[in-house]
Amino acid sequence: MSLLNVQNVSKKFGQLAALSDIHLKVEQGEIRALLGPNGAGKTTLFNLISGMFAPTTGSIHFDAVEITRQSVEQRVRTGIVRTFQITEIFKELSVYENLRIAVEADSGISLRPWLSAARKHAVRRRVEELLDATHLSGKAYREVGELAHGDQRVVEVAMALAMSPRLLLLDEPTAGMSDHETEHMVQLLRQLHQEFDLTILFVEHDMHLVFNLAERITILDNGRWLAEGTPQEIAADERVQAAYLGSNAA
Ligand SMILES: Nc1ncnc2c1ncn2[C@@H]1O[C@H](COP(=O)(O)OP(=O)(O)O)[C@@H](O)[C@H]1O
Ligand SMILES: [Mg+2]
Structure with missing residues (x-):
């Protein structure tokens, strides 16, 4: 049984068939x-999986449960978590405070000021675990808005981890990053994949990054499924080469 199963999904925006x-x-x-x-x-397929929109036709199952029309919040609770965008994070608060808020939200305790010392301690331990896992401990008390772009994107990942994902969705995780920052993010994602037994689905148009990180690749072209396989299989696929010739993607 696949963890995620998207079947015959189409999405129309008015007359435009974004996915067929x-x-x-x-x-x-x-x-x-x-x-x-x-x-x-x-990105449209990603939005359908995370629950931003419902598909026009077709179904989506997660862990054998149909989620086609579930809300984003319901999906987060079952473990489908998309990285927060930096615009959704409190830039004027520290990394630590942002993670504390996320951990409290995840455990449903943010509205309980009478939190016991034991619960507070558990929250602190969880925040420290997340800081440690994402190598942000040294920057815990920095304001998020003051961090370098690459570190801000790592905070996005840490915030998503606070939601205890089983399937982590990343849309262009290294967009706008320097080579050094990109390498750091790739290493981090590999490490988190192992450490938390995470399933990762990432959207990317940088071929090099995709071949470097993915175990399998699914190719879309013009709203249609084009090909799927290991990086080696995809590299050798003539349909893929044809789709990329004549486009300006990397
Ligand atoms: N919310 C939307 N409303 C209308 N059209 C959209 C919307 N989102 C995406 N599209 C259109 O759907 C097509 C696919 O877009 P998108 O999923 O963003 O592609 P990608 O992420 O692969 O670049 C494009 O033609 C885009 O303009
Ligand atoms: Mg996109």
Whole structure:
């Protein structure tokens, strides 16, 4: 049984068919990339999986439960977590405070000022565990808005981890990063994948990054499923080469 099973999904925006008859199965523990030229429908598929919109037709199952029309909040509770955008994070608060808020929200205790000392201690331990896992301990008391771009993107990942994801969704996790920051993020994602037994689905148009990180790759082109396979299989696929020739994607 696949952890994520997207079947015959289509999405129309008015007359525009952003996605047509897409299928996608992701297994527990996999690192999967969703690759394709600009406008291929990657972010739209991502939005359907995370619950931002419902598909026009088709179904989505997570861990054998149909989630096609569940809200974002319901999906987060079952473990489908998309990285927070930095715009959703309190930039004027420290990394630590942001994570504390996220951990309290995850355990449903943010509205209880009478929190016991034991619960407070448990929250602090969890925040420290997240800081440690993402190598942010040394920056815990810095304001998020003052951090370098690459570190802010790591905070996005740490905030998502606070929601205890089983499936972590990342949309272009290294967009706008320097080579050094990109390498750091790739290492971090590999490490988190192992450490937390995470299944990762990431959207990316940088071929190099995809081949470096993904175990399997699914290619979309112009709203349609084009190909799927290991990096080696994809590199050798003529349909993929044809889709990328004549487009300006990397
Ligand atoms: N909310 C929306 N409303 C209308 N059209 C949209 C919306 N989101 C995406 N689209 C359109 O759907 C197509 C696929 O877009 P998108 O999923 O963002 O592609 P990608 O992420 O692969 O670049 C594009 O033609 C885009 O303009
Ligand atoms: Mg996109």
